[in-house]
Amino acid sequence: MSEYNHKKIEENWRAFWEKNHTFRTENDASKPKYYILDMFPYPSGAGLHVGHPLGYIASDIVTRYKRLKGFNVLHPMGFDSFGLPAEQYAIQTGQHPAITTEENATRYIEQLKNIGFSFDWSREVRTSDPKFYKWTQWIFMELFRSWYNKETDQAEPIETLIAKFETAGTYGIQAVSDDDVPHFTAEEWNAKPEREQYEITLKYRLTYVADAVVNWCAALGTVLANDEVKDGVSERGGYPVEQKLMRQWMMRITAYADRLLRGLDTVDWSDSLKEQQRNWIGKSTGAEVSFQIEHRVEQIKVFTTRLDTIFGVSFMVLAPEHELVAELTTLAQKPAVDAYVTAAKMRSERDRMADAKTVSGVFTGSYCINPFNGERVPIYLADYVLAGYGTGAVMAVPSGDQRDWAFAKHFDLPIIPILDGQKDIDKQADNTKEGRYINSGIIDGLTYQEALPVLVKFLEEHGIGKAKINFRMRDAVFSRQRYWGEPVPVYFKDGLPYLLDEQDLPLELPPVDKYLPTETGEPPLARAEDWKYKGDFEYELSTMPGWAGSSWYWYRYMDPQNDQEFADQKAIDYWRDVDLYVGGSEHATGHLLYSRFWNKFLKDRGYVPEEEPFKKLVNQGMILGRSNFVYRLKESVGEGKIPVFVSNGLKGQYDVTPLHVDVNIVENDVLDVETFIKTRPDFAENAEFILEDGKYICGVEIEKMSKSKFNVVNPDTIVERYGADTLRLYEMFLGPLTDAKPWNTNGIDGVYRFLKKFWRLFYEEPTETRPGRWLVTDEKPTPAELKALHKTIRKVAEDIEHLSFNTSVSAFMVCVNELSALKCNKKAVLQELVVVLAPFAPHITEELWAALGNEAGTLSYAEFPVFNPAYLVEDTIEYPVQINGKVRTTLVFSVDTVASDIEKEVLANEVVLKWLEGKTPKKVVVVPKRIVNVVM
């Protein structure tokens, strides 16, 4: 074959790999392991666009490279196949989501295989497969059967807690639990009826039932994702949405807050990602203080990180959802409070936090007492305080906190200065810790450092509070009022939740007549007929959230067929953890925290060996769409009018409406007018076009890739026209893996030409009369050829380690340009180059590898060439010579020339002398092997 025929070559090799199971991976303990994982996709109905494979190409390059370096590489792919879109489609069409999901996954696999990824498809998993979610349910059960012992700082079986109760009651127990756990002695425990004992343990288990705030849409009869709520109404239909408490399964992730925080120091992730997780966990050190409510027995607890400002408290603010609101509201204030609470229910948490400009709130009519000075403090409600944070109450210090300051101004409350270091507090709050305290009772005259211990001692001696570490992170809601998710393996008996017997797993999704909630607002599973545990007991009707299956799936790839365990212990001990994890940064605080949480839990219970599941992690950037526009004259729209479109360069002279035009009929921003008329008769029939230089030039904007913007580019189209190798190289060539960047098919010709030029090093260009001959010879390479090769070997190996693939592609181009110029057709050089290029362009390199006389299909497990620095040694260096930091000339010196000799010669140089204009330089900076700078 003397012409580069990408289609034929690629189809051949893909068939070869499939037939020979080239990428089947064994759990082979004799070779060092390397686990490279892609965040698995949700198989959407739209199929893949060119943005999706970006991360997969990168991880496939590393995978193939590591194989060449002698590693046993696990590189699997599967589907996170539970999700809202399939359910939404099911609601609209009645089609079971399993069917849609199956079709979409099949399409994804086809598209992925088309790009030549070296996935081991025999290990594919899907979270919606009962054989998979059996183990998701099993892990849920293990969580339910566990509690968190703070003493040992790990999760333990619930039996160890019960044993403690039996011998010592709650005495000395350090557990993460609900707030309202009762205290008892061993005798008291042992005397309790079984049901009550069980009820008590429910407060300690790592998954538990509690009331949580959700977006309730009464009109749709369902709970909405924040995503589905826009401006306080449902995105679908525009119905009102309110914040409502609902009984939900929860995950006690907060038990792991500190370990999740500490673990970040041990993983190789980007600083920004770690920082996002740290902020999410939000550890803050401070104190909890109780304020007695005037004329009542209840107290209001607040958490503060600035206990030192307690003498500046001039009011108290509670979240509108605070449990004491009803009791605190006086008769006179009731109408105002009720109105405010109702209004707050209509606002989403995000709206409430984002809106820092409007001050709103209402006085309850009640007061509490500042325990440090006995002053009466009025109690307000305001929606900037969120019920789920801390205690849902804030002690307001207007002189030190800007939000409190604005609130105080608005309601005309006192602003008490507390530090003599505070400045301009009549204009704004000053949160300084500088200076000495004033108006502050027992800490007057002290500094911040001196005051803190005094305050804490006072707190503890008077029993009004304690030092406390608070986390912003809350327990995770684990229930979804949906159909298309894992059923929760729980049934109810006399109102209490119990686990299913293990042999009854998996609890499969029952058929339902509709995928909607019931008329009474119960989740879709309530529609299932005769769906009772052992024929008697109500099942839990909510399903698990999207993140359940993805919180442990990487272990299933290690042993995907196992029906005895979630994975064989030997397989887990061999593969252990993920060495490189590639995926989108949008998972920074969701999936990546939950996965770490479940991993730590599984480790505590002895199922997995590593504390952290993902050693190294990179976020690939999003590939954006490049939308094209046509501009229609506004005056040309209307009954009986002929539409007129004006070219981009001339649109300024007219009043026009920009309209998206399909990027697939635009080349280099020039519109294919004929196809446009043909494909869009709805608005381009008989249309006239005002051209520039005889062409219709389209406008351009960078936007997210989406169907509605007509800017979606399908990888299949690219593979058909240019081949998968070109697609792979081009996606890498676009820019750094981690950056967001626009897709522009225009540039792809460059890498396609590169592959053809590379091919020309092996085969002569064919003419009409004869096919191109095989050019490769066994001649000995010249130093220049070896230099070109070894520069590339070094660069590419370094780049792959740093995941800097765009620069590797340029390095290949430079190398091929150099070898072409040198007319190098030598096997000794070309064969090594084939191996180096193989991870990037696996098809063309397999073809050439075989043509060079190697056994077909063995390239994937060949050996990566070893870089030899001897070929790159230079004996001269070109020094840029600067005058006052500006380059004026360059001079060549041999590598061993000493600085003083360089300086001498530079000062004698005519260009330098010209710039010196006879003056003596103040200083000459000679940086060896780098640069010379003459300062005058």
Place this chain on the structure above:
RNA sequence: GCCGGGAUGGCGGAAUAGGUAGACGCGCAGGACUUAAAAUCCUGUGAGCAGUAAUGUUCGUGCGGGUUCGAUUCCCGCUCCCGGUACCA
């Protein structure tokens, strides 16, 4: 709002222990081959000014300051864009 990230030619980008800004590619312009086109190959290409030209020279890495012999790179203050913000996955 809060948290995180980014900004370099017409376009994608390259260059950071601070050391010749614009590698590589696209596009564009000119040329070769061709009856012609495509493909391919060669040359040029940040902007301005001077010069027939070789060349010389000034400006130039989002904006405003600073540190330094020297700043795309480090520091301070802004502007705009993107991601996350707990039920999209």
